[in-house]
Amino acid sequence: MTMLFYNIAIIDSDGETKENMNVRTDGAFITSIEPCNCDLTDAQKRENEVYDGSGKLLIPGFFNNHSHVPMTLTRGYGEKLPLADWLYKRIFPFEALLTEEDVYWGSMLGIAEMLRSGTVSFTDMYMRIQGVFRAVMETGIKASLSNGLTGDDTTVLEETAWYRETEQMRRDAETSDGRVIANASLHAQYTSVPALVRAIADYARGNELRMHVHLSETEQEHEQCKELHGKTPTAYFTELGLFDVPTTAAHAIFIEGEDYDLLRDQGVTLCHMPSSNLKIGSGLADVKSWHDHDIRVTIGTDGAGSNNNLDMIEEVTLASYLAKGIHRDPLLFSTGDLLTFATRNGALAQGREDTGLLEPGFRADLAVVDMNAFHFQPMYDYGTSLFTNANASDVALTMVDGRILYRDGKLMTIDIEKVIWNVNRVRDEKLAQLNG
Numbered sequence: 072m073t074m075l076f077y078n079i080a081i082i083d084s085d086g087e088t089k090e091n092m093n094v095r096t097d098g099a100f101i102t103s104i105e106p107c108n109c110d111l112t113d114a115q116k117r118e119n120e121v122y123d124g125s126g127k128l129l130i131p132g133f134f135n136n137h138s139h140v141p142m143t144l145t146r147g148y149g150e151k152l153p154l155a156d157w158l159y160k161r162i163f164p165f166e167a168l169l170t171e172e173d174v175y176w177g178s179m180l181g182i183a184e185m186l187r188s189g190t191v192s193f194t195d196m197y198m199r200i201q202g203v204f205r206a207v208m209e210t211g212i213k214a215s216l217s218n219g220l221t222g223d224d225t226t227v228l229e230e231t232a233w234y235r236e237t238e239q240m241r242r243d244a245e246t247s248d249g250r251v252i253a254n255a256s257l258h259a260q261y262t263s264v265p266a267l268v269r270a271i272a273d274y275a276r277g278n279e280l281r282m283h284v285h286l287s288e289t290e291q292e293h294e295q296c297k298e299l300h301g302k303t304p305t306a307y308f309t310e311l312g313l314f315d316v317p318t319t320a321a322h323a324i325f326i327e328g329e330d331y332d333l334l335r336d337q338g339v340t341l342c343h344m345p346s347s348n349l350k351i352g353s354g355l356a357d358v359k360s361w362h363d364h365d366i367r368v369t370i371g372t373d374g375a376g377s378n379n380n381l382d383m384i385e386e387v388t389l390a391s392y393l394a395k396g397i398h399r400d401p402l403l404f405s406t407g408d409l410l411t412f413a414t415r416n417g418a419l420a421q422g423r424e425d426t427g428l429l430e431p432g433f434r435a436d437l438a439v440v441d442m443n444a445f446h447f448q449p450m451y452d453y454g455t456s457l458f459t460n461a462n463a464s465d466v467a468l469t470m471v472d473g474r475i476l477y478r479d480g481k482l483m484t485i486d487i488e489k490v491i492w493n494v495n496r497v498r499d500e501k502l503a504q505l506n507g
């Protein structure tokens with residue numbers, strides 16, 4: 072099955088816009104990218120499908136590098152509360168009632184939103200994760216999945232639900248044709264103890280799993296770790312071996328001093344989620360410093376409880392504007408850098424070498440942004456319009472492994488009415504249980 076994106080704009084690997092290009096896919100891969108100098112009728116005879124790219128921009132699809140996708144179920148539940156009340160009075164009691172089936176419906180809703188906004192893969196941390204796996208397999212998206220381990224001195228790793236789910240996910244991933252990767256995941260420093268950190272680090276090393284963790288998200292957790300252990304969370308995790316395997320650390324707002332060198336030297340990827348950081352009032356990460364220290368930067372949305380959407384275009388645009396404003400430098404960051412954060416870097420963080428780039432030989436994990444609408448006019452540059460003018464609703468097509476999963480308002484693998492009915496049913500059931 073071949074498809075030709077005909078006469079479309081792209082952003083090349085130097086971050087420069089190229090107009091009037093032809094990008095061809097065959098099966099799951101990109102096979103050629105060249106100037107559009109062939110006749111449309113000839114192309115239509117040759118290819119299985121020709122897609123009219125006029126007024127549109129083709130990019131690698133987004134890699135949402137930190138999410139809790141089933142938290143769509145708690146979107147809007149517990150607004151206007153301080154963080155501790157939101158978590159302990161609303162989110163945790165609600166989540167304690169969720170079944171694997173509930174998690175499946177929440178995941179379907181989140182994946183629908185991601186596909187509609189150009190995301191091709193996500194890195195998730197949640198619970199009852201076989202429900203997330205089922206949704207990923209049905210919808211055609213890619214994902215790195217994990218359960219976030221929490222525990223205290225009495226916790227024995229092998230006796231936890233975490234262990235059962237992670238072992239199952241490793242077996243499930245084998246059946247996913249490479250779309251799902253099983254990760255090990257520690258929820259955070261403040262929700263674990265040193266022996267447990269050591270145990271999960273050993274488990275990840277022994278089974279060659281990547282690690283996913285929340286790191287220095289709030290000032291309180293960062294300072295408490297220094298008081299309790301005499302070192303920053305980064306130094307603490309380093310000493311316990313958590314970063315011995317490739318790791319994605321989310322937030323990293325309060326990292327300081329030696330932390331930067333420790334993270335870079337161990338190849339830790341940091342994930343920036345400005346909407347969540349701002350909404351929860353945690354603070355602002357200094358992404359320029361990450362970048363200046365040659366730490367791999369990625370972008371994520373976090374869960375819909377704290378964002379409240381899963382829109383990567385909005386997230387990258389916000390990251391860009393914050394960096395510009397904080398450093399009073401309108402050149403932070405280039406379009407090429409921003410796109411790399413949200414695509415190739417996310418793919419590499421997931422361990423997917425063969426995607427995240429618009430180049431022949433790479434997987435056809437792609438998104439098309441339609442820039443024909445009036446809010447893009449008059450058009451000067453398609454590339455620079457991406458993280459300034461575009462909205463999630465401007466995404467016209469999302470493709471994973473050469474398969475179109477979203478196009479012109481239609482989700483190909485999701486019955487969205489059924490999903491909406493079910494997430495509202497789950498809400499009603501849980502509220503009845505909580506209030507009964």
Ligand SMILES: [Zn+2]
Nearest residue numbers: 285321373374
């Ligand atoms: Zn998170």
